Amino acid sequence: MEFAVCSVSAAAVRREARHESEMVNQLLFGDFVGILEYGKDGWAFIEGLVDKYKGWIRSAQLEIVDHATVDYENKWLLCSNGISDCIETNTGLIHVPFGANLPGIKNGKAKMGTLSYSYSGEYLADRSKQLGSVAVLTSILARWINAPYLWGGRTMLGVDCSGFTQIVFKVIGIDLLRDASEQAMQGQAVDFLQQASCGDLAFFDDSEGRIYHVGVLLNNHQIIHASGCVRIDAIDNAGIINKSSGERTHRLRIVKRYF
Known part of the structure; x- marks a missing residue:
């Protein structure tokens, strides 16, 4: 199975592979998924690696990663006081919502596939605490x-x-x-x-x-x-x-x- 991570603030997960279909879930930035199949016209059928929830998402909203990059434990979470906070990526600023994952962040920086990002705000370094x-x-x-x-x-x-x-x-x-x-x-x-x-x-x-x-x-x-x-x-x-x-x-x- 191919692995990927959500690379946008929030991405709609739909029941069927079309924009008019019901939104059944959202992926937040840093959510890891397995890609079960690719559909037509840029759609991918995915399964959340933590909650096992399945649905269709635009593949352009995912960043392909290797298995070693996958964070099954969701250790690092953005917990700012506001609705969202900004992270700086190699493609520009992204507003990331409260509770989103910040995979692999260390000293304020991280890399997922080809996406690099940095964040200097409030986050949980280990949510198990x-x-x-x-x-x-x-x-x-x-x-x-x-x-x-x-x-x-x-x-x-x-x-x-x-x-x-x-x-x-x-x-x-x-x-x-x-x-x-x-x-x-x-x-x-x-x-x-x-x-x-x-x-x-x-x-x-x-x-x-x-x-x-x-x-x-x-x-x-x-x-x-x-x-x-x-x-x-x-x-x-x-x-x-x-x-x-x-x-x-x-x-x-x-x-x-x-x-």
Whole structure:
């Protein structure tokens, strides 16, 4: 299998190899993938090396790398205080979003394939040192308030419910799968909402029992989740209650713990 890394700020991953197709995910700068096949007209069918998520992407948004370059652990992450920060590459400036990988960076410089870059801002040198830190998690969650909802999105300029949980957990050293239904298969079940702690994930299902929504519990009665925008709402044993309207919006299925 050929390996590659996302070389742009954020790249749309689509269900089919055409621009009109649904965006099911985004790759962020520094995300490593395996290329499963090349399609027509500049498309590549890829699989994320960490979350195994598959889809079609424009091959021009990837940089081919050898296997020795691949960082499976996502050790180095951009964690600036803003929505994004700039890195300097041999092709010019790139605005890189919060939580993106900075593969191989050392003394502010790195090289991936033919792409060289430098960055002097804030980043995590080893995210494993943040493993399960509630203090780090709560400070990160606050930055996302009012980020708009975008199906398939993973940045503060547009994020969906499971993209939100995936990125914020990534920064505290925990790799989640991409979709809510997949994330619900990870972690350990919490028997009762009253036993939930900050950082547990709550999952919600539809009338047919399919899990389709997820959010991060702040405690056993508040949840932060992406619904319209990233927001804080109330939660009880039955589900989410919209803080503004008082309407019950999501039906609680299960609570899971990951650290």
